[in-house]
Each structure stands twice: as C-alpha cells, then as structure tokens.
Amino acid sequence: MTTTAPTTPLPAPEDVRRVACVGAGVIGGGWVAHFLARGYDVTAWDPAPDVAQKLRRLVDAAWPALTLLGLAGGASPDRLTVTATLEQAVGEAEFVQESAPEKLDLKRDLLARIDAAAPPGVVIASSTSGYPMTDMQTTAADPSRLVVGHPFNPPYLIPLVEVVGGERTDAAAVAWASRFYEVAGKSVITMDREVPGFIANRLQEALWREALHMVANGEATVRDIDASITEGPGLRWAVMGPMLTFALAGGEGGMAHMLDHFGPSLKSPWTRLQAPELDRELYEAVVAGCDEAADGRSIADLVAERDRGVIDVLRATGRLDATSDPKGDPR
Numbered sequence: 001m002t003t004t005a006p007t008t009p010l011p012a013p014e015d016v017r018r019v020a021c022v023g024a025g026v027i028g029g030g031w032v033a034h035f036l037a038r039g040y041d042v043t044a045w046d047p048a049p050d051v052a053q054k055l056r057r058l059v060d061a062a063w064p065a066l067t068l069l070g071l072a073g074g075a076s077p078d079r080l081t082v083t084a085t086l087e088q089a090v091g092e093a094e095f096v097q098e099s100a101p102e103k104l105d106l107k108r109d110l111l112a113r114i115d116a117a118a119p120p121g122v123v124i125a126s127s128t129s130g131y132p133m134t135d136m137q138t139t140a141a142d143p144s145r146l147v148v149g150h151p152f153n154p155p156y157l158i159p160l161v162e163v164v165g166g167e168r169t170d171a172a173a174v175a176w177a178s179r180f181y182e183v184a185g186k187s188v189i190t191m192d193r194e195v196p197g198f199i200a201n202r203l204q205e206a207l208w209r210e211a212l213h214m215v216a217n218g219e220a221t222v223r224d225i226d227a228s229i230t231e232g233p234g235l236r237w238a239v240m241g242p243m244l245t246f247a248l249a250g251g252e253g254g255m256a257h258m259l260d261h262f263g264p265s266l267k268s269p270w271t272r273l274q275a276p277e278l279d280r281e282l283y284e285a286v287v288a289g290c291d292e293a294a295d296g297r298s299i300a301d302l303v304a305e306r307d308r309g310v311i312d313v314l315r316a317t318g319r320l321d322a323t324s325d326p327k328g329d330p331r
C-alpha cells in the first residue's frame with residue numbers, strides 16, 4: 001500500500017450524507033436498505049431493467065427488521081433514488097459501494113468507470129467476496145481511493161465489514177473507509193495486508209469445503225450439516241469466536257491445556273481441505289438437500305425467519321445497541 005497523501009481532501013466520514021450503491025442484487029440491495037435505515041440519501045444504479053421494483057421489494061422486506069433494530073432520525077425508504085445511468089448515481093456521491101457480479105474483468109472495468117465519474121477524493125469500496133483489490137484496481141485512473149469493503153449477507157443485519165486496500169490504494173483511503181463504516185453502524189475489521197479470502201471467508205470456505213465433501217461421500221445430509229452447526233458450535237460462535245470457545249475447553253488451564261490435550265489431534269486425518277469436484281451429482285444433491293431442509297418455506301419465508309433470528313441473537317448478546325445508532329447521531 002502506498003502512504004502518499006491524497007491530492008484532494010476527503011469529506012470527513014461523519015459528514016457523509018449521500019451514498020451511491022452500484023449493483024443492486026442481494027448484496028447491493030442489502031447495502032441500500034442498510035444505508036437508508038441509517039438515514040443516508042442513497043442513489044442506486046444497476047443495469048437490470050426492473051431494478052427499481054426489485055429494490056423496493058427488497059427494502060420493504062428488510063424494513064420491519066430494520067425498524068426493530070432502530071432507524072436513524074429521518075430514515076426513510078423514500079430517500080432512495082434509482083438512476084438511469086451509473087454516472088448519475090455516483091456523480092454527487094460522497095461514498096460509493098460497488099456490488100456487481102463477482103467477475104474480475106467486470107469489476108475492473110466497472111471500478112474504472114466509477115472512478116472516472118465519482119467526485120475526486122471520494123472513496124470507492126467493492127463488496128467483492130474474494131478478489132484482491134490489487135487485481136481489480138489495474139485500470140482505474142486513480143487506484144489510490146479503491147478499497148475492499150466486504151460485507152456479510154444481509155448487510156443490513158450482519159455487522160461485520162472487512163476493509164483492505166490493494167498495492168496501489170492509499171492508506172488514508174483504507175482508514176477513511178473503516179471510519180465511515182463505523183459511523184454508518186458497521187463492525188469493522190481493517191486488514192493491513194491482502195490475505196486470500198480475507199479473514200471470515202477464509203474460515204467459512206474451509207467449513208463449506210468439508211461440508212461438500214461429506215455430502216459428496218454420503219457421510220452426512222444437508223440437514224445433518226446445518227443442524228451440526230445451529231445445534232452445536234454455532235450457538236457458541238455467536239457469543240465467542242472459535243479461539244476463546246476452545247480456550248474454555250481447556251478448563252482452568254485455558255488454551256494452554258487445550259493445546260497440550262487436543263493439539264496432537266490437529267494431525268488427525270479429519271479434514272479433506274482440497275476442494276471437492278463440484279460435479280452435477282454433488283450439485284444436485286446439495287440443491288435437493290436444501291429444498292428438503294426448507295420444508296416448504298419460500299426464500300422470502302426463510303429471509304424473514306433468518307432476520308428475526310439474527311435480531312434475537314444480537315439482542316440476546318447485548319449487541320443491538322452497538323449496531324443501532326451508537327452516537328445518537330441523526331444517522
């Protein structure tokens with residue numbers, strides 16, 4: 001990362017009022033809902049023809065959960081403007097969140113277009129779930145303001161955002177983005193270097209890979225896999241991460257005893273960390289298993305159920321206040 005000062009002063013993160021969201025699918029739409037609930041004016045652009053209706057449906061579906069979380073003063077779905085062009089969406093933005101499909105060439109071109117159209121100095125973040133910014137910022141005229149701001153689905157409920165720059169990102173843009181997300185009610189991990197998969201996806205993908213191996217080998221059903229987490233470690237992970245959770249497994253001796261006792265099992269042949277072949281058979285087994293586990297509930301039913309559950313967990317673990325309007329700011 002470079003450390004040269006940006007040529008144009010950035011607006012203070014606390015002063016941002018207008019945010020642009022480029023790409024309005026599951027994640028871009030979730031960002032739109034989050035920023036609206038925090039009281040921002042939001043402009044959005046997506047090349048899909050029915051984007052305004054799609055976004056309205058998504059925001060309406062999220063609004064009950066967001067109301068339970070606590071809306072910022074003045075927050076309203078009516079502060080969303082869907083624009084006809086990308087340039088209109090970002091032309092007056094004070095922060096841009098890009099959430100277009102995960103295709104490297106598309107991200108490169110799109111970030112360069114956003115960079116050409118956004119006001120100088122404004123930070124532009126990509127929601128990418130895995131591309132290093134170094135690989136995406138190759139064609140932008142001003143790569144120094146491009147950062148990764150990796151959210152979790154749905155961005156309006158899951159607090160975490162992982163922030164990291166690329167080789168040509170200015171360190172000031174990374175710091176600015178981290179502060180901005182905090183002001184906007186997110187819980188931020190700022191990374192000082194590019195790590196494959198960032199932090200959380202690297203961990204999630206290891207679990208996901210193992211799950212797919214077990215389905216492929218008939219060792220566990222999709223239901224078994226989900227129950228093994230929701231009825232087991234997942235309950236603890238909402239309270240403490242995997243490290244502190246295991247430290248408690250060492251009793252009074254803490255992590256040191258845990259490592260002495262169970263450390264050798266690290267070498268047990270339990271994992272198959274190479275990715276399984278995602279052939280048609282595995283694909284169909286996973287999709288059919290999920291349909292069966294949904295047990296007649298539609299995706300909309302499941303989204304509402306998940307949202308209620310996540311809010312209950314946030315409330316039960318005392319984190320509701322931390323994610324809703326921490327400073328009593330109008331946002």
Ligand SMILES: NC(=O)C1=CN([C@@H]2O[C@H](COP(=O)(O)OP(=O)(O)OC[C@H]3O[C@@H](n4cnc5c(N)ncnc54)[C@H](O)[C@@H]3O)[C@@H](O)[C@H]2O)C=CC1
Binds near residue numbers: 027102
């Ligand atoms: N779905 C997930 O769980 C998560 C996804 N992400 C990341 O968020 C980004 C978006 O993913 P999703 O929302 O899941 O995808 P999606 O497929 O739901 O939405 C993508 C949207 O981008 C639009 N689009 C297509 N071409 C475009 C272009 N040239 N410019 C702007 N928009 C364009 C599409 O019309 C669509 O509405 C990806 O980078 C993905 O890796 C990050 C965290 C979680």
Ligand SMILES: C[N+](C)(C)CC(=O)CC(=O)[O-]
Binds near residue numbers: 129152153201
């Ligand atoms: C599946 N995924 C890699 C797109 C997931 C994420 O990036 C984060 C999340 O929401 O779990």
